[in-house]
Amino acid sequence: MVWIIPCNLKKYDLIRAFENYDFIYWHKSKQLAKSQPGDIVYIYCGQPYQKIVYRCKIEKIVKRDVELDVDFDKAFWKNERDYILNKKYEEFLKIKQVDWVNTESLKLNYLIDNGLKKAPQGPMKLENKPKLLDYIKRSVNEYKNKIYRETEMNEVTKLLEGKEMEQLILRRERNIKARDRAIELHGVSCSVCGVNFEDIYGELGKNFIEIHHIKPISNQKGEYEINPEKDLIPVCSNCHSMLHRQINGENVSVEKLKEIVLERKNRRKL
Ligand SMILES: [Zn+2]
Ligand SMILES: [Zn+2]
Structure with a gap:
């Protein structure tokens, strides 16, 4: 049944x-x-x-x-x-x-x-x-x-054994899960500037948001568990791009970017 x-x-x-x-x-x-x-x-x-x-x-x-x-x-x-x-x-x-x-x-x-x-x-x-x-x-x-094909395509340059492929698929699934979880926990408004895509684009923007990893993935050695509550935040496309730019050779932090946005917003009001 x-x-x-x-x-x-x-x-x-x-x-x-x-x-x-x-x-x-x-x-x-x-x-x-x-x-x-x-x-x-x-x-x-x-x-x-x-x-x-x-x-x-x-x-x-x-x-x-x-x-x-x-x-x-x-x-x-x-x-x-x-x-x-x-x-x-x-x-x-x-x-x-x-x-x-x-x-x-x-x-x-x-x-x-x-x-x-x-x-x-x-x-x-x-x-x-x-x-x-x-x-x-x-x-x-x-x-x-679909997951299988996409994983396969992304890894096309490496020759993978069945076992490695399986692990890769699992990791990919875990990442998508973590992303969904982050949205469930933090919502779909930008954590930096507060923008909500549905407010601006209506139905078209509903549930759209990008997810930023607070700890850059490339810094992680090997396997690591993503904690959707602490490691992932929803951000709009603009803030996301800014988070990946650098000041004096360093990525700007979420807190710093919030400060910048707020400060300039207040300045415009004056
Ligand atoms: Zn934003
Ligand atoms: Zn990011």
Whole structure:
């Protein structure tokens, strides 16, 4: 069987949960009564994503009191009340993350174009919706292929073994994830000058923003974990260009650039 399960990120921080574990425990509600190990689960994330973000598999079904340490994901619940409510369920599905996908095609409006009635309110079976299921499968595959091709193209000068290629794809996926996360945490207005593209360009500018790495990537030796909260900031295209220019051989810092912008703004007012 194939399912869509919606997740309200305002209640449960699924993104962070999947950053820390490759599985989660999901309460087996009435709608999920017929779910079984081996079933595929697409997880639909609400605001600000409004799209299917994960393809997962039900690994097993566990009884709360026997197998599950219910406290293990307490940190990902946004408030105590929801956490306690969730603890009341008898059974939980151990859901393992198989694929992470980041594609516009899995956004709500496209899902609706392909047979979904409205934003999913609770878990639903996809069995009787072959068109929608087919569309989702195809979108996931297209996304995986796209990532593969792009990674391959960027690395075309190096000859890579399969293993290295896999690592490269993983790193690329991690970077896109970190970027999405930064937008979720910091919003889409420029951290330096405050500009918001939607304010200026309307619908066209909606959700557009560039992401600046506070620690330059080229300074990092080998692997390093990006912390979207501290290392990445949203900036408009102008401020981003300025952040990559230099004064006396040094890049201007975010704080310094803010000062410059503010000072000149105030001067214009006088
Ligand atoms: Zn700016
Ligand atoms: Zn930058």
